[in-house]
Amino acid sequence: MNVRDERANAPTTVAGFIARAAGYVADALQYWEPRRVIYNVALLAVVLGHVIVGWPESRDKLSVNVLLGFFFLAVLANVCYCAVYAVDVFVRFSGLHEFWAKRRVAVLIVGTAFAAVIAHFFSMNILEGP
Numbered sequence: 001m002n003v004r005d006e007r008a009n010a011p012t013t014v015a016g017f018i019a020r021a022a023g024y025v026a027d028a029l030q031y032w033e034p035r036r037v038i039y040n041v042a043l044l045a046v047v048l049g050h051v052i053v054g055w056p057e058s059r060d061k062l063s064v065n066v067l068l069g070f071f072f073l074a075v076l077a078n079v080c081y082c083a084v085y086a087v088d089v090f091v092r093f094s095g096l097h098e099f100w101a102k103r104r105v106a107v108l109i110v111g112t113a114f115a116a117v118i119a120h121f122f123s124m125n126i127l128e129g130p
Helices: 005-054 056-062 066-079 083-094 095-126
Strands: none
Touching: 005 056, 005 066, 005 083, 005 095, 056 095, 066 083, 066 095, 083 095
């Protein structure tokens, strides 16, 4: 194959890659975005659990700065949730679609549990700390 033939095939290859990537990203968005609600509800339950268990002492700890801190942590937790997209697209490009489709829920459970543990420790330190 000469240089001219390689250049003629390059746009098709790039276009094919972009189309494939777009399909994988769209599939990841369709799967993960509705489950973000589950993730956020789990983290909210942990924080509210600390507030309720520590009531009325936790009421004294709540302030605008504490609420802004929790807001910051909620945004940060959702940024961390986005890491699953890199994993999802990478696994899909590796050709393990059938394998991955059956195990996505395990990633959701483990990731949510890990985030809930982190939320537990932050909530404990913020609401029960000095």
